[in-house]
Amino acid sequence: MTADLGARISGLLRDVADFPQPGVAFKDISPLLADAGAFQAVVHAIAAVAGDDVDIVAGVEARGFLMAGALACELGCGLVPVRKAGKLPPPTLDRSYDLEYGSATIEVPVDLLEGKRVLLVDDVLATGGTLRAAAELIADGGGTVTAMGVIVELGFLDGRSALGGLAPLHTLLTL
Incomplete structure (x- = not known):
């Protein structure tokens, strides 16, 4: 990852105060997704x-x-897809976890992961609960997470430590 790509990503993030609840500063990647060149550069960097x-x-819901x-x-x-509970047709595997502002449950379809080498991706790594739960679900489904990729890591929340070395984590920008 180049410093130029990190700066480009940083310039395209939008901070949304008090979302999804008071006290949370949400990192919105919508402007990055709307910039074709930046989006393509991010995809190439994670694919590499x-x-x-x-x-x-x-991919973890929704971004x-x-x-x-x-x-x-x-x-x-x-x-x-790694979806919020109740959004996929059965049968599914599910796992509940904590995040920085509450708790949630995610699920994956049964029988699609057996023996598969999986790249697990999300937009932002915060406390690590979502990625950890997703990686555990993939393992429950018989898959192996070979790498994880995120666009932005909120280093001050130390989510990386929650992942406990489940798989190599690649981030394009750490804040």
């Missing part, structure tokens, strides 16, 4: 660290879906 060790890309779709096309592999 994933290498050839990927059968399927798992991770956007990354996962583009990455799956770039890498020539499949895609699996």
Whole structure:
């Protein structure tokens, strides 16, 4: 990752105060997604660290879906959604976890991950609860997370430590 890409990402982030609840400063990547060149550069950068060790890309709802779709096309592999509970048709596997402002449950489809090498992606790493739960779900489904990729890591929340070395984590910008 180049310093130029980090600066480009930083310039395209939008801070949204008190969202989704008071006291939370949400990092919105919508301006980055709307910039074709920046979005393409982000996809290329994450694809480069994933290498050839990927059968399927798992994207965490909702902005991770956007990354996962583009990455799956770039890498020539499949895609699996990691969704909020109740959004996928059964059968699914689910896991609950804590995040910086509450708790949530996510799920994945059954029988799509068995024996697959998985690149797990999301837009922002905050406390690490969502990525950890997603990685554990993938393992429960018989897959192996070979790498994780995020656009922005909120270093001050130390989410990286919550991942406990589950797989190599690649971030394009740390704040």
